Amino acid sequence: MLFNSLQFFIFLIILLPIYFNCNTENQKRVLFWFSLYFYSCLKFVFVPLLFFSFLTTHFSSLGIYYIKEKLYRNLLLAFNLLVNLGILFLFKYADFILSIEKDLLNSLGIFSNTTSHSLGLILPLGISFYTFQAIAYTVDVYRGKLIPEKKFFDFSLFLLFFPQLVAGPIMRASELIYQFKNKKVWNLDKFIIGIGIICLGFFKKTIVADPIADLIQPIYANPTYYDWASNLTALFLFTIQIYCDFAGYSDIAIGTGKILGFDIPKNFERPFLSTSVSMTWRRWHISLSSWLRDYVYISLGGNRVSPARNMFNLFLTTVIGGFWHGANWTFIIWGAINGCFTVMEKYFIDNNWDRYFNFLPKPTKILYSFLIFMSGAHFFRSDSVKTCIISYKQIFSLSDGVSGDVLTLKIFIPVMLLVTYEILEEYNILVKIINSEFYQFIKIPLYTSILIVCLMIYTVVASPQFYYFQF
């Protein structure tokens, strides 16, 4: 089930009265079955796969916790990683590896068969997210930071919890499991706050991201047909789209969690107002960045190694972050671009060279980090490296072509509203506005209006998926 659908509205309307009229144990049961229904609406066939991953993680984590011999603990950890990453590899990366193998053999002249060797498997929804959650759970148990849940039901509810199941935030067991222990009581204030966050998510997704996606799609499909300005505008708008799409999903997840009485941490912290590339990464998809830091960067040695190795660890972690997003060279290059700049910035800071740039005004720094992110995002959007290069050529050679109808008022006004909102939030002015009497009066009509508009759109047309569902 998609958040941006009529079904989700009905789903919540049915869920809430049942949920708040149950005791703690039954609330867990209700959440479990509703979450299962939520996931199975997307594709029922992936439910057994989901539970296979859950079962493996649950029992290996219990084993790691209760067995004292290090060898067996290591074996169980390896087994768990092998199963979870194996499933992820099979569904997400196998075709990519097969295509590399084919290209390599072809170029060496060993094998010249042009027929496709792809497995052609669909990527199970949310697999990248729940796999990372499951791995984090086992590793935390292994590191002694977490006591595993004894009941499989309690453990699976942690991974199955529908607001964060399909596209994150990648929550840790320590953040979520304890929240299931208390009975959740209906709270009107929390409900209104939750609805407000959901509305912000709908605004980002339905009012900003989806119209942008429609407008730029023809340009990305045929970059040479359009002039350089259209290609550049499409690139700029895609950067906004991907942010609004994913941050929108996270907001809806956080808002839904809030209504149900859960605190889900923020996944985006105004990344485009960052003054450096590394800061952008600390504010973009925070749950993934922190996961990579805790389970990849630190596992590689983190900063407890030589400076050169430390730089390499940082670069590799960013590249892995890129590769996590998709099985294509474009994602690896995207990760590598960001990795290069992150490493460079760290090198500057370590050598105290950053002082030479401190005189630059903040907007210039913001522009720098945004432009780097934007140029990387082009690889993120393009189907292949070749298409991306063609599009870049089109931009840098100031090529002629058809002028795309991209900068319209329907895009400009919502984007400007969002930028204003983010700036106000960054400088803590938003809090004052929210606490004002005027906002207290207008908030319910405002939320209602956004919900009505979204409901109208979702009723008339099938909603487009969230961009991050493909990861």
Place this chain on the structure above:
Amino acid sequence: MKVIRFILSIFIVLFLVEIILRIIKPNALEFYRLQKQFHTYNDDYLVDLESDIDIRLKHFQGIFDIHFSTNEMGFRGTDKINNLMPQIGCIGDSVTMGFGVSDEDTFCKKLNYFKDKQGNVYQSINLGVDAYGPSAIERKLKKQLPELNIKLLLYFPSNGDDIDEYNFYSKMNNKLSKLLFKYQFLAAKYSYLFLAFKVTQEQLFFRFRETFVFSIENGIYNYKCISSEKKQLNCPYTTYKELYYSLLQDFKRPKKAPKDEPPHFEENECQKENDEHPIPSSVYDSTRNIVQLAEKRKIKLVIFLAPIDIETAYCSQLGLNHRLYNYSKTLKKFLVIEKLDFIDLNEYTYLMKDSQERLNPRPYYILGDGHYTKMGNNWVYEIIKNKATEVLQ
């Protein structure tokens, strides 16, 4: 105070929704809004085309992206009426109007500057308006024929005419219903909010059925397929083993069907014989009146029965009938009895070929719609052009 606050909140919500919709213009709703923009209310026949319209109409699923314009009299196309020239008029519903194709691609526009054997050049006039039944057509012709110089009238009755007739008379025969229709039409035309409400409430029922009822029905049907002794037709699987393999296929990425592949329907879709379709008496009456109107003004009239569904054309290419064409077949009998000049376009589906010269109606129909594509309009044009040459000797 609370009541005033509540009422004020409602007004703010309505105002904000209207403003938001006008700014963001959601694709799907904008598609319906633009259609409202090129229609106008008419007291005699309820709906007509607005005059001097110039709109780009983009389907929200990318099915078509067309240019829709009307002239000073509200006829499709930009050409001004020239009564110094003899004219060929086309009248019918959305198929004639050319829903889904640009002005220049409608079959009627293609007849523009048609030259008869005496060398007379004709201006073509498209009088088609969507959702028109014979009664509305009769009224429109009564009003507009005196203002034109039509020598040949091509009339396209349609399969949905019985429903259009029912809708037309349910409003015309009831003053309150007509008044309500008028105000809801005007409200939907000028208020984005009202239009969105109207479209949403129409879709809501269908979406609810799609979400809850269809999935349950589908589950029950699949269960019956497996459990019943007597295997039913069209069951996707009839044993648990087949169900298992079918589920495994769900892991695979579906292969993209090549564009414009010939359609394939189940065997029972096409029948050897066609059933009679009940036709309202108003259809017969209006058809007779249209004939009289044409005779009175010495206008030659040819009636064209057109297969507007891909299923009909598919069956016709197999030499069979489809139930969707039963209406036209029944009407055909009436035209024969009345000795009217008509052409059944369904007999010309053998001309519907694709680029590979295969019999294939697919490129002739707009996807999931009952209208002709550019190729479909061209197909109609070729047939009516020959008929016009024959009639205008």
